[in-house]
Amino acid sequence: MALPAESSTAAALPAIPPDVTVTPVRSSADKTAFIRMVYPLYRGDPNWVPPLEMERKDFLDPRKNAFLEFGEVELFLARRGGEVVGRIAAVKDPHYNEFHGTNDGFFGLFECVNDAGVARALFDAAAQWLRAQGFVNVLGPMNFSTNHEVGLLVDGFSTPAAIMTTYNPPYYGALIEACGFTKAKDLFSFELSASAEPPEKVVRIAEKMRQREGITVRCVNLKDFPAEVVRLKEIYNSAWEKNWGFVPMTDREFDHLARDMKQVVRPELVLIAEVKGEPVAFSITLPDANEALKAANGRLTSYGLPIGLVKLLLASRKIRRLRLVTLGIKEGYRRRGIDAILYLDTLRTARRLGYEGGEISWTLEDNHLVNRAIESMGGKRSKTHRVYQRPL
């Protein structure tokens, strides 16, 4: 039955509890509260990985986060009797709207107690700010664009979140839907074990293509880091051009990301495929640093002592999982099996280095070509993240 959207959502919206106030983050104390509110919220959840407080602080610092050089973010905190019960970020990404010719705003960093009224108060505040910017739609969660963490976890709560992916309590989906949001897009994650042999047929075809097209795969040369970053950037911005939600990264954004990744990267797992010496595709697989991050529990020091740092360093030597974060092929070199070659080489290297397996994420639900390729390698869908939307 088709009801006018207007009346159906308006009637269904949960009431805002009178004792809840939502205020924009202004002081540094507010900002600290914004960052720290997650730790009590997730206490006891074995699959939640506490982010490092300082990393989050830098993420919200316009001097440290390259996105904030062009994008604008307004943070809101919901409080009930002085206690923080929710948070949200309203995001203005001019590059997205320029690139897609849209007029959309985003929300992100959404966290909330299980109370639809609080969620609504947060979304109202964000929506009001976004409306004032002149936007007509709101999408999210985006922290703060598809180049960072995206989506709300709606399926696959039984395993810990992999590096640079989002995690949330299962009830968030219901909260967001109660506030009038509908699905915009699902993002898939696949689980792959390093011990499983890839299907023989795939291997055969891949090897044949490698011979025929003259494809060579090498790993990244960290000694020549700046030049390698330039090569990757070029492939990245041309490979994702037509993808849903894609925003080209600015040079500064890419450099920042590269810099952050360099901290955890194993160069053997960053592969660049070349055809006649020209880089045409790459894949980045990172050790799942979240396994180690968990040990630190959000801080590198406690009582001034570097306990977290030591734990983090010790745990980081025991990382056994990987995440294939991104794989991109330049226009004109697709459907030649380059992706299969990169998957296979990554798998082989992972096995050689002693990794147990890992996650390939994320892919768009309707990117059948890629999804099928991953499944043909033996990948099993493990998680679904969802991006929601709502007219403002």
Next chain:
Amino acid sequence: MSDVFDKCRSWKDYRIAKATGLYPYFRSIEASHGATEVEIEGRRVIMVGSNNYLGLSADPRVKEAAIKAVEKFGTTCSGSRLLNGTLALHEELEVRLARFLNRESALVISTGFQTNLALSSILGRHDIVFSDRQNHASLVDGIRLGFATERKFRHNDLDHLEQLLAAAEPDSAKLIVTDGVFSMEGDLCNLPRIVELAKKYNARVMTDDAHSMGVLGEKGRGVPEYFGLEAETDLVMGTFSKSFASLGGVLAGPFEVINYIRHKARSVIFSASMTPASIAAALKSLEIIEAEPERRARLLDIAEKMHNGFRAMGFDTGVSVTPVVPVHIGDQVKCFRFWKALHEAGVFANPVIPPAVEAGHALIRTSYMATHTDAQLDRVLDTFETIGRRLGVIPETRPTVYEPVKIARPGTGVRSNRASEKWAAGSAGQLAAKGLTLEQLSRMSSREMAGKLFDAVEQLTWRAANLQPADLRKLGGASMRLWEKRGELPGLLLEKGANFFMRNGHDQNNSQAERN
């Protein structure tokens, strides 16, 4: 038992300033090289801290006139104008000045300060004086000595003035008193609006043209001429120690008024009159001011060059549109450090700190002479740039754009540099919010204090853990820069420490005031 001398003994500021080597006042000049350069403590420095706007104090003609007067009349008049101290020269100067200023009558008084004190003689019990809050101290004292009620309006805030005028008893006699050019920040009064209000509320207007006579206006008659409002300005006051290369002051206006002041003002009748040398110098200077308008033009060119030169480097010269070029520093201890560094680098300017300016708006006041050479001015600019960078007042690289200043040239009607919003916006309240005070610290529980400390450690650890080879290379450059600035370390510590204690001192004063 208390002693009136107690306050002198317990006055620490002087001792602190002296001990830290930052004491900037009462510097004795040992020699002068054409006024634009002087020797202080054996060091030859460029003088950009005098009000000798036209550079006439070193003019051979002026010197010659003073010498001749000494030879003819001796070194002093030994008495007051009223009884035995009036020379033919005094009268000649008064006649010439009245003619120069287009006034019925003029009165010369021994110093500029006393000239403003003389104002008190016309301020009767039922009169009301409206005075700009940033008026010169001599005006403040002049009004204080009179019997009239004083109403102060916020600096150049004519809406406030109108409020006060409207609230005043309509029948009482009113006088609006304002500096023409404000001596510290170099902006002009809004004379057109003041005159308008004066007409509306039936008030008289007096301007203190100490810094504009000889400088502003086509003929150099100061702010009233510059605005074309000479007829509407009832009384004008000027000093001889600035453009006139002498010492003394003049009050000009209607004959009856000037004559009354001549006979009633205690600062006139109980003070020895201007010395022969002073009068002769002022007379000769007046002649030159009338005959050589190119000096004024050159001075305004210099003002423009300096304003824009400073601005191009990233300095803020505030609201000034005149040859008074204040360079905004902000913190008062930094201002002293800046001044000292300037002095050591061969530039003499003046540090101006609260209460002369608002808290947090300490500045280095520079003022120029028509006789400064371009080479001298360029050296001043270079010195300011080097020191400004070293002390972190301006960025390491020049800003790409800056708002040029429109100078108060004849006919432009410019009053104040509106582009300088920063200056006006940064109020004292915002500054107070920054930085930790003892009071805040004392309010914190030990738990919170420990939390702050641990957060700082966490931040340091995070930064250290994030260091990458590229950063380390940068670190090399940064530490080099730091090493180059090592000489500033004691100064910087001093600044931080002084600010911390001053902040806490002020807090105590405030709480004391609340208690009272």
